[in-house]
Amino acid sequence: MTSKTIDTSPSEVREPDDVTVAPDGRPMAAQPEWRREFPIDWPADEYVSRRAMLKFMTLTSAAFVGGHAWLAATAGGPEGAPLPRLAIGRVDELAPGGARIFQYPEGSPPRLLIRIDETRFVAYDQACTHLSCPVIPEPRAGKLHCPCHNGWFDLASGAPLAGPPRRPLPRVTLEIEGGVIYATGIVTVAAVS
Numbered sequence: 254m255t256s257k258t259i260d261t262s263p264s265e266v267r268e269p270d271d272v273t274v275a276p277d278g279r280p281m282a283a284q285p286e287w288r289r290e291f292p293i294d295w296p297a298d299e300y301v302s303r304r305a306m307l308k309f310m311t312l313t314s315a316a317f318v319g320g321h322a323w324l325a326a327t328a329g330g331p332e333g334a335p336l337p338r339l340a341i342g343r344v345d346e347l348a349p350g351g352a353r354i355f356q357y358p359e360g361s362p363p364r365l366l367i368r369i370d371e372t373r374f375v376a377y378d379q380a381c382t383h384l385s386c387p388v389i390p391e392p393r394a395g396k397l398h399c400p401c402h403n404g405w406f407d408l409a410s411g412a413p414l415a416g417p418p419r420r421p422l423p424r425v426t427l428e429i430e431g432g433v434i435y436a437t438g439i440v441t442v443a444a445v446s
């Protein structure tokens with residue numbers, strides 16, 4: 254008794270009819286176009302054609318770019334629509350060195366409001382500009398720390414200081430009026446060289 258061995262290595266050149274049997278048993282040339290475009294290798298279904306992989310990667314990349322375009326559009330800032338002025342807290346709610354999470358605009362990813370000292374407040378995206386881990390304010394050191402890959406940002410400016418991050422944290426612009434802190438917009442800065 255003889256047995257047929259099929260090498261599933263993508264580098265091997267094989268006749269489609271030799272390895273692919275459609276459900277109706279007809280040869281590939283007689284199959285509809287969609288099946289010829291995406292042949293199913295029944296004897297070795299773990300084989301993935303380069304063409305299918307390329308399409309998958311193209312679609313994935315398009316989704317990635319589209320997602321970022323959506324984020325940029327909804328985050329506002331220099332390229333986006335103007336954001337509203339929104340009360341995000343009161344001055345007397347935070348002691349110097351304190352911090353709290355807020356959303357701006359409503360429903361946004363978390364952002365950080367930090368009181369540096371008696372008179373200075375800053376606010377940033379909480380997501381690290383490297384791979385989006387939440388950053389942790391360390392006011393005494395004058396920095397924000399990302400524990401994922403030991404990234405550091407300057408507390409007063411949001412600029413990257415050390416570790417993998419290359420872009421400053423997006424900064425929420427603030428105004429203080431009558432003891433109330435208002436968010437007025439978001440400034441996103443390109444990568445520093």
Ligand code: FES
Pocket residue numbers: 381382383384385386399400401402403404416417418
């Ligand atoms: S995610 Fe922040 S340093 Fe990598």
